[in-house]
Amino acid sequence: MKANLQQIKKTRCYSEGFKREIVTLYESGKFSVPQLESLYKIPNSTIYNWIYKFSIFNEKGYRVVELKTSSMSRLKELELKIKQLEQAVGQKQIKIDYLEKMIDIAKEELKIDIKKNFNTSQSTGSETIKEK
Structure with missing residues (x-):
């Protein structure tokens, strides 16, 4: 007999402090977006949204583009x-x-x-x- 199971929506909620910390790590240059994505298991689109929202350097109307191949090619x-x-x-x-x-x-x-050796005499040619 199967029980009535409802499918639980698996979404994670992040605090604003955590979001700002991720953006700060990105802006400091310590990590790229793909690195943050693999470290924290957060989709890169979410990280980009946080960058657009919390970034000090990002102005409205400009788009952040980071190529995964750039860091990989350097490596x-x-x-x-x-x-x-x-x-x-x-x-x-x-x-x-x-x-x-x-x-x-x-x-x-x-x-x-x-x-x-330092204590041997110098040779006199091909003797x-x-x-x-």
């Missing part, structure tokens, strides 16, 4: 730059490892001391190192 640019820098660091590390290996081979097989 993608930064991620690409990080990837390029990590790749450059990786290549430099490979080069350093290669050069250190070459120095070790030169010391072991050719008896050439490329790395100088081989005397083994002790």
